Amino acid sequence: MEKISFDFLDYLVLASKKKDDARMNLLEKMDRELVKEKILTRLAHKIKALPEKRYIDLEKRILEMGKQIGGWIKYEKKKTENNAYEKEELV
Numbered sequence: 001m002e003k004i005s006f007d008f009l010d011y012l013v014l015a016s017k018k019k020d021d022a023r024m025n026l027l028e029k030m031d032r033e034l035v036k037e038k039i040l041t042r043l044a045h046k047i048k049a050l051p052e053k054r055y056i057d058l059e060k061r062i063l064e065m066g067k068q069i070g071g072w073i074k075y076e077k078k079k080t081e082n083n084a085y086e087k088e089e090l091v
Contacts, residue, residue, distance in 0.1 A: 008033045008065075015072075020080065027073050034069060038062050 008030060015026035041058045044050040050058070 005037065008037065020076075024073070024076050024080070027069060027076060030069050031066075031073065034062060034066055038066075 011026050011030040011033065015023050015030065018026060038059075041050065041055065041062065045052070045055040
């Protein structure tokens, strides 16, 4: 789970510095990494490798990160659609 967290952080930093398609690709990778993190966290809890309190804390954090990434993806898609619409109007 630690490697996934570092990969996630790396994607976050890169996405903040990239533009358009490159940013969207990184956001989608971040979303996939978060899904992996969620699965591993639930599995660790199920096999009793993760205490209940820690599990609840991690689930809350994962949920919040998912909301933030989802919002960022939604924003980027809308921005891309608006750019395409503006280009269409210029033609």
